[in-house]
Amino acid sequence: MALRVLIVLLILAVPLELPGCGPFLPEALFYLKTAPETPEAFAKGQLGILQPGYERKYQFVAYRYLAGIGLNRAEQQAALPAPPPEADFSTPGGPWLYARNQVPGIQRIGPIDVYRQVKKEGYFDSYLNCNDDAFRTAAATLQRWRGKPGERDWIAAQDVVFADCSQGAAIPPPTSDPQLRADRAYQIAAAKFYSEQYDAARQDFQSIAADAASPWHEMAPYLAARCLIRGGKLAEADAELAHIAGDPALARWRASAGGLRGYVRARLHPAQRMHELALALVKPDSQNALQQDLIDYRMLFDRDVKPEPDDDLSAWIRSFQANGQGALEKWRTVHTLPWLVAALYFAGRNDSSLAELLPAAAAIKPDSPGYLTVNYERVRLFPPDQARALAEELLGAQNLPAAAENQVRGERMALARDFDEFLRYSPRRPVAELTDEVGAPKSKENDLDDDSTRVFNLQLPLEYWKRAQVSSLLPDHVRQELARVIFVRTLLLSDAPPFDRVFTLLHSPGMQLFVDSGFGRDTKEIAKIDNYRDNWWCAANDPGSLYHDQPERPAVAPPPFLSAADVKQAADETAKFEAAGGAPDWLGTQTLAFAEKNPEDARVPEALYLVVRATRYGCTDDKTSDVSKRAFDVLHGRYPASAWTKMTPYWFK
Amino acid sequence: MKTFLTVAGIVAIVFLWPRPADPLPGFPHVFLWAWERPENLEFLDPHAAGVAFLARTVCLGGGSVSVRPRLQPLRYRPGAVLMAVVRVEPRDSNLPPAGAAADAIAEAAAIPGVRALQVDFDATLSQRAYYRDLLGVLRRRIPPSMPLSMTALTSWCESDGWIAGLPVAEAVPMLFRMGPGERPARSFRPALCQSSAGVSVDEPLREPPSAARLYIFNPRPWTESAYRAALREVRKWH
Numbered sequence: 001m002a003l004r005v006l007i008v009l010l011i012l013a014v015p016l017e018l019p020g021c022g023p024f025l026p027e028a029l030f031y032l033k034t035a036p037e038t039p040e041a042f043a044k045g046q047l048g049i050l051q052p053g054y055e056r057k058y059q060f061v062a063y064r065y066l067a068g069i070g071l072n073r074a075e076q077q078a079a080l081p082a083p084p085p086e087a088d089f090s091t092p093g094g095p096w097l098y099a100r101n102q103v104p105g106i107q108r109i110g111p112i113d114v115y116r117q118v119k120k121e122g123y124f125d126s127y128l129n130c131n132d133d134a135f136r137t138a139a140a141t142l143q144r145w146r147g148k149p150g151e152r153d154w155i156a157a158q159d160v161v162f163a164d165c166s167q168g169a170a171i172p173p174p175t176s177d178p179q180l181r182a183d184r185a186y187q188i189a190a191a192k193f194y195s196e197q198y199d200a201a202r203q204d205f206q207s208i209a210a211d212a213a214s215p216w217h218e219m220a221p222y223l224a225a226r227c228l229i230r231g232g233k234l235a236e237a238d239a240e241l242a243h244i245a246g247d248p249a250l251a252r253w254r255a256s257a258g259g260l261r262g263y264v265r266a267r268l269h270p271a272q273r274m275h276e277l278a279l280a281l282v283k284p285d286s287q288n289a290l291q292q293d294l295i296d297y298r299m300l301f302d303r304d305v306k307p308e309p310d311d312d313l314s315a316w317i318r319s320f321q322a323n324g325q326g327a328l329e330k331w332r333t334v335h336t337l338p339w340l341v342a343a344l345y346f347a348g349r350n351d352s353s354l355a356e357l358l359p360a361a362a363a364i365k366p367d368s369p370g371y372l373t374v375n376y377e378r379v380r381l382f383p384p385d386q387a388r389a390l391a392e393e394l395l396g397a398q399n400l401p402a403a404a405e406n407q408v409r410g411e412r413m414a415l416a417r418d419f420d421e422f423l424r425y426s427p428r429r430p431v432a433e434l435t436d437e438v439g440a441p442k443s444k445e446n447d448l449d450d451d452s453t454r455v456f457n458l459q460l461p462l463e464y465w466k467r468a469q470v471s472s473l474l475p476d477h478v479r480q481e482l483a484r485v486i487f488v489r490t491l492l493l494s495d496a497p498p499f500d501r502v503f504t505l506l507h508s509p510g511m512q513l514f515v516d517s518g519f520g521r522d523t524k525e526i527a528k529i530d531n532y533r534d535n536w537w538c539a540a541n542d543p544g545s546l547y548h549d550q551p552e553r554p555a556v557a558p559p560p561f562l563s564a565a566d567v568k569q570a571a572d573e574t575a576k577f578e579a580a581g582g583a584p585d586w587l588g589t590q591t592l593a594f595a596e597k598n599p600e601d602a603r604v605p606e607a608l609y610l611v612v613r614a615t616r617y618g619c620t621d622d623k624t625s626d627v628s629k630r631a632f633d634v635l636h637g638r639y640p641a642s643a644w645t646k647m648t649p650y651w652f653k
Numbered sequence: 654m655k656t657f658l659t660v661a662g663i664v665a666i667v668f669l670w671p672r673p674a675d676p677l678p679g680f681p682h683v684f685l686w687a688w689e690r691p692e693n694l695e696f697l698d699p700h701a702a703g704v705a706f707l708a709r710t711v712c713l714g715g716g717s718v719s720v721r722p723r724l725q726p727l728r729y730r731p732g733a734v735l736m737a738v739v740r741v742e743p744r745d746s747n748l749p750p751a752g753a754a755a756d757a758i759a760e761a762a763a764i765p766g767v768r769a770l771q772v773d774f775d776a777t778l779s780q781r782a783y784y785r786d787l788l789g790v791l792r793r794r795i796p797p798s799m800p801l802s803m804t805a806l807t808s809w810c811e812s813d814g815w816i817a818g819l820p821v822a823e824a825v826p827m828l829f830r831m832g833p834g835e836r837p838a839r840s841f842r843p844a845l846c847q848s849s850a851g852v853s854v855d856e857p858l859r860e861p862p863s864a865a866r867l868y869i870f871n872p873r874p875w876t877e878s879a880y881r882a883a884l885r886e887v888r889k890w891h
Contacts, residue, residue: 115722117764122695122731124706124764126722 025532028430028441028518030410030449031403035438037431038401043076048401050341050373052320056298059317060281065369066338067282067312074287079294093162096135099142106155113166116194129194130165138162141183150180157184161191169195182214189220193227202227222253222260229264238264259292266296274300275309282313316342328353335360337370344377354381366397372404379411388415403431410451418561419464423473426452430518443519446475453517456482459558461569462489481520484511488537492580493573499594503603506587506610509535509617513577529617536583538619584618587611588627595634608635609644616652628652676822676848677769677800677866681734683887685880686851686870693728696877701884703734705771705868708761711754714744718757734768736802737761741774741787748783755790762795770795771802771825781815792820802849810846817843825868829853854883862890 033053036042042058045065054062061079064071071079093112101108116129138158145151157172164170171191175184189204202224209220221244228237241264244250244257265273277297280286286293301317308314316338319327324346331339344357351357358381361374368374372394379391391412395405406428413425427446432438448456456465468474469482488511491497505511510526514537523530558567580586588611595604608631615628632651639645680703687694687706694704710721729735739758748754762770772791776784792801805824809816816824824845829852841847850862853870869883 111719113720115724117722118726119765122733123726123728124708124723124735125726126724128724 025435025522026442026519027434028443028447028449029432029434029438030406030428030430032432032438037403039080041401043071043080045070045369046401047369048372048404049376049407050345050370052323052345056301056317056321057294059320060294060297060313062369063313063316063338064282066341067336069282069284072285072287075285075290078287078291081291093130093135095132095139096142096158096162099139100155100158103142103146103151103155106152109159112162116166116196130162134162134190145183148179150177153177153180154183154187157187161187161194164191164194169197171195182208182211182216185211185214186216189223193223193230196230198227198231202231218250218252221250222257225257225260229260234264234268238268262292262296266300270300270303270305271307271309274305274314275311278309278311278313282311312338320345328357331360332356337364337368340364341370341373341377344374344381347377347381349381358382372401376404376407376411379408384415388412388417391415402429405429406431406449410449413452414559416559416561419467420471420473422452422455422559422561423468423471426473427475427478433519445477447519448478448515448517450517453515455559457514458574459562459567459570461566461573462486462493463569464566465489478515481515484508484526485513485515487511488513489573489577492586493576497590499590499598499601499603499607502587502590502594503607505536506591506607506614509614511536513537513583529613533617533619535618536587536614539578539582539585539621581623582619582621584611584614584620585623585627587614587618588624588631592627592630592634595638599638605635605639605642605644608632608639609648612648612651620652625651625653675865677802680736680769680800680866682866683884684734684736684866684868685875685883686738686868687727687875688870689723689725690874691725691727692874694733694875695728695730696880697730697733699730699732699734702880703736704729705736705738707773708737708739708764708767709757710740710742711757712742712744713748713754716747716749718749718753720757720760733766735764735766736769736771737764737767738771738773741772743780746779748780751783751786752790754787755794758787758791759794762799769800769802771804772821773804775806785819788820804851805846807841810841810843814843816845819845821845823849823866825849825851827851827870828862829856829870854879 031037031049031051033051034055035058036048036054038046039058042048043061047062047065050062057080061071064079092114097109097112100106112130112135114128114130115126118125118127138161142151142155142158145154153175160170160172169191172184172187174188175181177184185204185208189201189208192198192201192204205220205224205227208214208216209224211217214220221240225237225240225244228234228240238261241257241261245254245261250257262273262277265276274297277293277300280289280293281297301314308318312334315326315330319325319330319339320342324342327339327342327346331343340357340360343353344361347353347357358378361378364371364374375390375394379387379394381387382390391408394400394408395412400408409425409428413422416422416425426448428449429446430441430443433441433443456468460468465482465486469479469486471479474482487501488505491501491505492513508526509529510521510523512521521530521534522532523534529535558570562570591604591607591611594601595608598604611631612628612635615624615631618624628651632648635642635645635648681699681701683702684705685694685697685702687704689707689710692706697704704727706723706727708723712719712721739761741754741758758770758772761767770791772788774780774784774787788801788803795801800822801820802823802825803816803819803821805816805826807826807828810824810826824843826841826846826849828850848864849866849868850864851868851870852862853872855872867887869887871879871883873879
């Protein structure tokens with residue numbers, strides 16, 4: 001017991017600096033499921049092979065092109081704008097502060113807190129109370145006051161207004177100065193607005209609206225309507241904004257009032273508003289409102305508003321994102337390309353509907369934005385001979401996007417008639433890499449995707465690995481990795497594994513039983529321990545081997561080019577690998593057996609040291625502790641003076 | 654004999670040392686972490702579980718502090734035990750004076766109903782001295798009776814011991830989103846790490862943590878059924 005406790009204490013004392021988040025080791029992506037790999041090209045109508053998992057803004061763009069509406073250049077930028085710069089929270093109120101702090105004799109002030117907490121029992125939230133427009137307006141108004149007698153007084157009042165952005169309810173004092181009167185009335189109304197006194201602020205803005213001498217009287221009705229929104233009186237706000245939008249005297253505020261009314265109606269009448277937006281979004285030349293309309297439309301889509309709008313855009317997105325529900329019936333009614341794509345995507349090889357769908361798909365011309373999607377589905381649905389011919393035709397096309405090429409190669413590989421065809425279509429070019437986010441791939445080399453490594457790891461007998469390893473159809477780095485796996489597999493299949501090879505393996509944590517898809521092991525040096533425990537291999541079906549690329553069990557039939565004897569051979573070999581367990585257990589068992597028979601062999605102490613190391617850095621299971629302890633005991637019991645023994649102060653649970 | 658006595662001494666220290674008292678007496682033994690997304694926790698019985706909610710994110714960089722408040726609604730039953738969590742994110746190596754950062758964090762302690770403050774800062778090796786100073790100032794900025802908690806990378810609790818002596822009531826080792834192959838320990842040596850642990854509903858543990866207080870993370874918005882399922886799991890452990 002004491003020894004066990006000591007061992008535990010010593011384990012806890014091992015210095016380690018491991019992060020609690022991540023790490024996010026790069027994962028190769030051969031196509032993306034939630035967004036096109038090049039949104040700019042997608043916005044121009046180069047849709048590639050459409051995915052139902054794409055975000056809805058991409059579904060909208062796809063629909064516009066598939067429906068023949070397309071997007072003009074301004075619409076493209078409105079639909080898929082460049083990502084905004086990261087919000088800068090460091091200098092809220094910047095334009096105002098810059099202008100204000102330049103005024104001589106005025107004490108400088110620092111950043112303004114523009115967020116205000118909602119004060120309500122059982123509720124916590126903050127909201128943006130003072131937005132950038134407020135600070136720009138204040139900065140512009142200050143220019144009007146520069147050098148005039150009331151300048152300092154006006155600035156002092158404006159400081160009071162902006163102090164209300166985050167908390168408090170201070171109101172600037174009224175003034176008797178006729179020059180300041182109109183601006184002060186506006187400052188008082190604004191201070192009430194920012195301090196959540198919406199009814200009082202609304203009354204003040206209405207008074208300002210009635211004062212033709214005030215420079216704020218045109219803007220005031222719009223601000224009075226905003227008081228209604230902030231106060232939660234949406235129906236009244238809707239009516240008032242409709243009036244502003246229709247008043248020729250307030251033409252300058254028509255667009256702002258219309259935008260704000262859309263916001264109000266999305267909350268008052270979500271289903272109706274979503275339907276209106278869907279109809280507006282499919283109108284050509286809708287660039288002026290498209291960006292905001294698409295934001296509002298997606299927001300309402302996310303809220304799953306009922307009743308669901310029955311316009312074609314909404315119905316198509318819903319169907320395409322819900323396994324093509326109703327798509328075939330709809331296509332039979334309308335015979336349009338969006339519905340053909342949705343119906344084809346979810347059709348099965350044995351569906352009777354193929355007799356209607358495939359001829360319609362064949363009629364899609366190469367210049368159609370749906371051409372690649374439709375023909376990829378044809379490859380998937382065709383009988384093998386036709387599918388192979390079409391896949392090769394697609395792969396021979398100029399300017400085939402890399403993600404589409406990868407997907408077509410995957411289909412073609414699955415149709416391989418012989419092993420060379422399998423190898424020819426196995427390599428793919430990563431289009432992105434996933435760490436904690438998706439980014440451009442750092443490696444430009446072709447790699448293997450999961451579909452081919454699954455066949456290699458679980459369905460190919462060793463003889464095929466050897467053929468692949470010398471085939472020029474695979475990239476050199478893949479062949480090198482295959483060679484290492486062949487070394488390990490040969491050893492595990494041997495009835496009497498030579499100890500010199502076991503010894504080599506003990507020194508080579510980068511040698512594994514399975515070939516990795518994508519970028520492979522993060523630590524490229526074979527002899528180096530990987531800091532993230534990707535060393536040697538794990539026991540089959542070990543739930544703890546999450547990060548060890550355990551191949552998935554094959555859910556598909558073996559490739560047709562394998563004979564029944566090949567399939568049996570692969571199954572026998574796989575059974576032996578499973579019986580071998582994880583690498584530390586297998587290496588330990590082999591080493592301990594050799595040490596028992598060959599205690600004088602000079603390599604034994606080092607090998608025992610390496611076994612204990614493997615039980616620390618390799619993939620463990622419930623037998624590993626025993627292996628670790630046995631190796632430790634033999635090392636310390638038989639070779640107490642060895643340098644390797646001194647380097648092995650403890651064993652590992 | 655001498656070795657035996659040494660080992661026996663170590664064992665005695667480990668097993669007989671008095672367990673530290675609850676650093677958050679009177680607080681629930683389960684807290685739900687409510688991150689920045691709309692969360693409705695009105696189903697939560699205030700006596701059964703507390704709410705540790707992300708209240709603000711304090712960004713440090715360019716020698717100054719900027720604050721991003723929580724912008725998503727949090728609903729809870731009146732009387733809920735609230736712990737404000739402040740995430741600290743350094744943007745570059747030009748960190749502001751620790752006092753300025755502490756002031757921005759301390760403001761979360763003034764949120765009505767908040768009874769404890771938790772700091773979430775994945776400080777790198779080079780930021781640890783700064784973090785230590787920051788916590789020292791922060792401890793003095795908030796009411797003496799308000800417990801100050803911190804989240805901790807498991808490595809802080811496992812091995813390097815740098816957190817010893819920090820002026821916090823507890824350090825909560827986060828036993829989820831670990832490195833590949835890492836399996837979280839059941840308990841930790843530093844006293845600060847012994848009373849609490851952070852777990853996630855989407856990462857089942859091989860061994861339940863021995864800590865008496867659990868903070869539970871959910872990558873999705875909490876629902877009553879998710880909470881009940883998490884509670885069932887937790888009850889198996891204690």
